[in-house]
Amino acid sequence: MEIIKYTFSPHGDERGQLVAIEALKDLPFEFKRVYYIYDTKDGVRRGFHAHYDLEQILICVSGSCKIHLDNGFETQEVLLDKPYEGLYIANNMWREMYDFTKDAVLLVIASRPYDELDYIRNYDDFIKMVKENK
Secondary structure (H helix, E strand, O other): OOOEEEEOOEEEEOOEEEEOOOOOOOOOOOOOEEEEEEOOOOOOOEEEEEEOOOOEEEEEEEOOEEEEEEOOOOEEEEEEOOOOEEEEEOOOOEEEEEOOOOOOEEEEEEOOOOOHHHEEOOHHHHHHHHHHOO
16 A cells, blocks of 8 residues: 655744645645544544545644555555645545544545535445456
């Protein structure tokens, strides 16, 4: 499984740092939705789904968290702990987010607006779809 991380250019001086992200320049897709996850309680895992079409970039802009990725054939754990680094997650990839630090803020940049029909929420259905499309 290939893990793709994007490093965004921080711009800073004595006042602090700024990271700007532009669709189709800094990202492999034009984004349609941005949201963030914060105040996640100890021991909580989030996600537990895949998407048929949606692509995402995950950036832990504060604190850190881990991402469990599963393409149906292999799994990998990825640590996100740099506010200038984004993890690309393609469609048809099961994801779970966990081990959030108390100050973690996970920013998600998505290629499509929210659409419940694009979600695969049952892991067995995900595995069946991946094996059929191999």
